[in-house]
Amino acid sequence: MVLRRSPRMDETTHPYCRQEEENPGCSDMDIIEAVGVTKSFASGAMHVDAVRGIDLSVRQGEMLAIVGPSGSGKSTLLNLLGAIETPTDGQILFEGVDVSTLNDSERTLLRRRRIGFIFQAFNLLPTLTAVENVALPLELDGISEGEARERALGCLDLVDITDRADHLPTQMSGGQQQRVAVARALVIEPALVLADEPTGNLDSTNSAQVMRLLRDLVDSRGQTVVIVTHDNDIAAQADRTVHVRDGLLEEYIAEHLHRPIPRAASW
Ligand SMILES: Nc1ncnc2c1ncn2[C@@H]1O[C@H](COP(=O)(O)OP(=O)(O)O)[C@@H](O)[C@H]1O
Numbered sequence: 127m128v129l130r131r132s133p134r135m136d137e138t139t140h141p142y143c144r145q146e147e148e149n150p151g152c153s154d155m156d157i158i159e160a161v162g163v164t165k166s167f168a169s170g171a172m173h174v175d176a177v178r179g180i181d182l183s184v185r186q187g188e189m190l191a192i193v194g195p196s197g198s199g200k201s202t203l204l205n206l207l208g209a210i211e212t213p214t215d216g217q218i219l220f221e222g223v224d225v226s227t228l229n230d231s232e233r234t235l236l237r238r239r240r241i242g243f244i245f246q247a248f249n250l251l252p253t254l255t256a257v258e259n260v261a262l263p264l265e266l267d268g269i270s271e272g273e274a275r276e277r278a279l280g281c282l283d284l285v286d287i288t289d290r291a292d293h294l295p296t297q298m299s300g301g302q303q304q305r306v307a308v309a310r311a312l313v314i315e316p317a318l319v320l321a322d323e324p325t326g327n328l329d330s331t332n333s334a335q336v337m338r339l340l341r342d343l344v345d346s347r348g349q350t351v352v353i354v355t356h357d358n359d360i361a362a363q364a365d366r367t368v369h370v371r372d373g374l375l376e377e378y379i380a381e382h383l384h385r386p387i388p389r390a391a392s393w
């Protein structure tokens with residue numbers, strides 16, 4: 127299946143897209159870089175330094191795992207990388223562009239067109255079928271219903287779940303729902319996929335299937351994936367692991383000697 131880039135994307139003059147058009151060699155660049163990033167939350171007398179000065183870059187076509195105990199700042203870091211949260215200090219450079227220089231609508235477009243999110247709880251809309259859930263990000267971006275559905279079906283095919291296209295989330299297992307969520311993340315043809323504990327609600331069989339799928343996206347399609355997990359076995363399937371503790375990057379782990387993971391026979 128050939129995924130096509132949205133024509134609207136090519137028409138845009140937003141800086142992160144302009145850079146890609148002017149510099150076709152930008153695949154040599156880091157897709158995203160955090161430079162001295164901090165994030166503090168304050169509500170009333172409570173003050174939490176969730177991320178306390180992190181430098182991190184993610185290369186095109188790698189799978190990076192961010193691991194650490196609960197409350198260590200993993201989700202906050204991922205949300206900073208995904209322009210969901212704004213840093214208190216420091217910079218996030220997305221394809222070389224400082225995200226803080228984008229206005230609200232440019233930042234929304236960055237998230238909508240360049241970044242695919244996958245969540246622990248799948249976050250599918252319960253009243254929409256699988257194909258409608260996957261088509262939604264395109265329709266929100268002004269793509270016609272027919273084209274959005276066609277592209278959504280293509281992505282469901284990619285994750286091998288077309289037979290569930292017209293099923294509601296409640297009619298699918300957790301593993302199937304997460305594969306639909308992966309399709310939804312991919313339908314926009316993102317530069318970067320961010321996954322926050324994507325196997326956290328899955329049993330070991332479904333967890334392995336979703337990891338094989340993500341691994342396959344990186345190995346066969348050159349997709350870039352950042353995965354947050356507290357599970358070292360999940361992290362071991364990434365190309366590189368960084369450890370977060372108390373809002374700080376603890377250490378760089380040597381790159382894994384990557385073993386090919388066989389595809390599941392069932393899909
Ligand atoms: N929106 C928020 N408001 C206040 N505190 C927050 C918020 N989000 C996260 N935190 C706090 O920041 C710290 C890191 O949280 P989080 O990034 O969710 O950790 P992890 O994903 O590693 O479990 C925790 O102490 C958490 O309570």
Ligand SMILES: [Mg+2]
Nearest residue numbers: 200201202322
């Ligand atoms: Mg978290």
